[in-house]
Amino acid sequence: MFAAGRFAAVSASEPPTDTRILFRRAIVLGGSVAGLMAARVLSDHADEVLIIDRDDLAALAIPDDRIAADPVTSIGPRPGVPQGSQVHALLPSGQIQLERWFPGFNEEALEAGAVNPPPDTNRFYMDGELRDEPPSGPAAQALISSRPFLEALIRHRVLARANVRTAKGRAEGLLLTGDAVTGVRFVPDGSSEPVEERADFVVDATGRSSRLSDWLEAGGFVRPPMQRMAIKLNYATALFRRPEQADVWTCISVANPGPGRTARIGGFTPIEGGRWTMLVSGYADDRPSRDAAEFRRRCVEDFPDEFGEVATGAEPAGDVVTYHQADSRRRDFHRLRRFPARLVAAGDAVASFNPVYGQGMTSAMLHASCLSKYLRGNPRLNRPARSYFADVKVVVDAAWQISTMADLALPHVDGPYPRGYRLLQWASGLIFKASMRDHRVSQRLNRVTTMLAHPSSLASPGLLLRALTARG
Ligand SMILES: Cc1cc2nc3c(=O)[nH]c(=O)nc-3n(C[C@H](O)[C@H](O)[C@H](O)COP(=O)(O)OP(=O)(O)OC[C@H]3O[C@@H](n4cnc5c(N)ncnc54)[C@H](O)[C@@H]3O)c2cc1C
Structure with missing residues (x-):
């Protein structure tokens, strides 16, 4: 399937109906946006989902009545997400995914104080x-709030699911049996000794500083190639x-x-x-x-x-x-020949971009959608989750192309350059400039920058011609 088709498939807005149980227990490492969204997806397919985070997510949970009554004083940044005090925009594609997984989410957020x-x-x-x-x-849809507020509302919805629970602790490694992950090792809060927790499926969502590459290497696997800008x-x-x-x-x-x-x-x-x-x-x-x-x-x-x-x-x-x-970075898991079964990574643990383009949380939500597509597609669970990583690659590419194309124009940025860089730079400069004056070009571009459409949708001769004539 072409990239645009895969991208459209994981951007679906209909709530999934197939909730076949595949696992007794799934573990998600990291309970921020990527981990919470993965936990929501897994809660349809596992008897039990355990989220392990350095922060005490259960203690951060807010009673229903306080979410609406006092969002400002009750919800602030937390240590595990140090970027939480900075401006965080949620792109329209992310809003669609939130509504998909938590019907009524947008209205609830607006009632609680988010702004449109x-x-x-x-x-x-x-x-x-x-x-x-x-x-x-749709590209103009907005749901604006602080980052801790948005995360708290997502956490509220995820922890309300009967089969999701949390543990406070620091993840330290994977348990492997042959070429499959069978659990995790983590140091629970208040202890100095790691404990082992068994699982049939593990998601790493510990953010851009994820240690998964080290853990893979320690288990005899090759580290995923990392690109940094x-x-x-x-x-x-x-x-x-x-x-x-x-x-x-x-x-x-x-x-x-x-x-x-x-x-x-x-x-x-x-x-x-x-x-x-x-x-x-x-x-x-x-x-x-x-x-x-x-x-x-x-x-x-x-x-x-x-x-x-x-x-x-x-x-x-x-x-x-x-x-x-310091950098934008992506770990290209899809390029690995050998990878453990029953393990995936999501969110910033896969790719983290220049935040000015506001792509991180939405990408994490689309990764959750990739996970759902994988789990609903009769996966061979004793093999690596290749189709998951192939879909995630398409989502990462879409965000990476937009953010790095703009960043490569910065005088201090010296690559890595994509193939055909000069032509791509010329075409994207033309479209961005034309979008200031031509509503139709602006609408097409906005669908891509808001992650509603794949960047390849801009590669049309008609659009380029229109951008050329609209340049002014
Ligand atoms: C300055 C800045 C501004 C940003 N602005 C935007 C924006 O406008 N829009 C947008 O969409 N995105 C933005 N982002 C990106 C966004 O913050 C992330 O993409 C988003 O939080 C999803 O990340 P994540 O869940 O993968 O990881 P994170 O949010 O980084 O969370 C990682 C989680 O893992 C936990 N953890 C880490 N290590 C361990 C461990 N060993 N054991 C247990 N738990 C662990 C942490 O406590 C944390 O909860 C911005 C980022 C930065 C830095």
């Missing part, structure tokens, strides 16, 4: 130019109180590198609790600090006026929090 801004309150700037028309249709990204995020009435709710500004221009991406979005979360980012030596005055200065000097108006006019609602991400 009216389209005419959204602004998008590229290199200082305001886009003529905001996107419309040194993006040297610097983030700073601050919260502000949002007035009831505002002309602009969401504003995103992208400055591409060029003569007299430093590459910078910034944005502010409304979140629960009547607040705005605002991001300013830079690359390499361009490092926003935690100093509030410097944050305000950057907003005024380096971004469109709307940023300065919020940063200087609205009341701060917290400190500036910074984050550095």
